[in-house]
């Protein structure tokens with residue numbers, strides 16, 4: 331069974347390629363390398379001992395997509411290709427709407443033309459905005475996104491619902507990821523952010539290797555037990571395996587399905603920091619700063635639906651995530667540039 335993985339050289343995509351190959355799927359990666367390196371795929375092959383096909387290309391390039399589908403018969407498309415920096419999306423909204431939304435539409439159009447009707451979409455917990463009740467579940471209210479990046483996810487979800495209504499032949503899995511962190515336990519692949527990391531875990535590991543002086547915790551006056559924000563961190567390998575579970579579900583022709591992928595456990599910024607300190611064996615310097623605009627106090631998910639319908643259950647905890655992300659960072663101080 332042949333799977334097209336767009337954005338497959340990126341952080342979540344590369345880990346998903348490992349799971350797909352290890353579960354017997356053939357993989358073709360299509361990525362413009364705007365936020366990734368081909369080296370990640372070389373390492374995916376090293377981890378799995380299996381081959382994959384890499385095609386450098388852009389989901390905005392309709393002709394190249396047509397050529398790709400003409401050359402391969404795909405059973406499913408997993409679409410990771412997209413821009414994801416929240417702050418940058420506020421400054422460059424058109425770029426974000428164009429890349430993420432037009433890219434998704436281009437893919438769906440070429441799939442329709444070549445009669446490939448299985449699609450998995452990387453959505454995000456961000457579609458729940460600032461939830462009234464936590465833990466959220468898949469029926470919780472969506473909307474109220476606070477930045478263009480989040481709104482691209484919301485709009486694409488709506489496009490997929492409209493498409494499925496009009497063309498019930500499409501099987502679509504919308505996966506709402508909570509906070510993926512960690513890295514493959516081999517330390518061969520992991521997150522390799524450009525410039526100053528926006529996200530908590532890569533920022534912490536850059537402090538650990540001395541690349542940054544200290545962590546700034548964005549606010550300790552939230553209404554949470556220790557005053558810092560709470561999120562549902564999920565190991566990227568668990569998240570990656572979730573795509574295999576969703577893919578198996580699509581092969582049963584379920585129509586459109588939505589799953590939250592998280593662990594069901596909320597961890598504060600201090601919980602995450604302490605997990606990294608445990609992996610490091612030392613204290614990690616930090617200061618308390620102002621709240622970051624757009625941050626919400628608490629978000630974590632119920633896990634029942636994913637467990638009951640696709641048999642997905644995260645197996646790693648926050649200490650495993652910290653250990654594996656530290657292992658990756660320690661072995662690859664400059665990411666894939668080494």
Ligand code: NAD
Nearest residue numbers: 337340341342361362363364365366388389411412452454
């Ligand atoms: P990433 O940036 O590491 O991976 C995205 C990949 O898509 C990169 O390899 C990039 O080069 C490629 N890409 C971007 N635009 C492209 C285009 N026009 N054509 C072809 N390739 C293109 O990001 P990630 O963390 O692996 O995220 C993957 C997906 O999951 C994204 O859609 C992201 O929005 C979504 N997501 C991520 C998180 C997170 O916290 N990492 C949370 C929720 C959802």
Ligand code: UFG
Nearest residue numbers: 454455456507508509528529530533546547548559599625
């Ligand atoms: N944080 C700090 N200091 C930092 C970075 C982050 O204190 O230097 C705090 C944030 O304030 C927040 C928590 O750490 O409380 C997590 O922040 P991240 O930026 O790592 O993650 P977010 O929950 O803000 O957002 C991430 C992705 C989004 C995605 C969302 C849900 O960046 O794209 O998870 O999946 F939508």
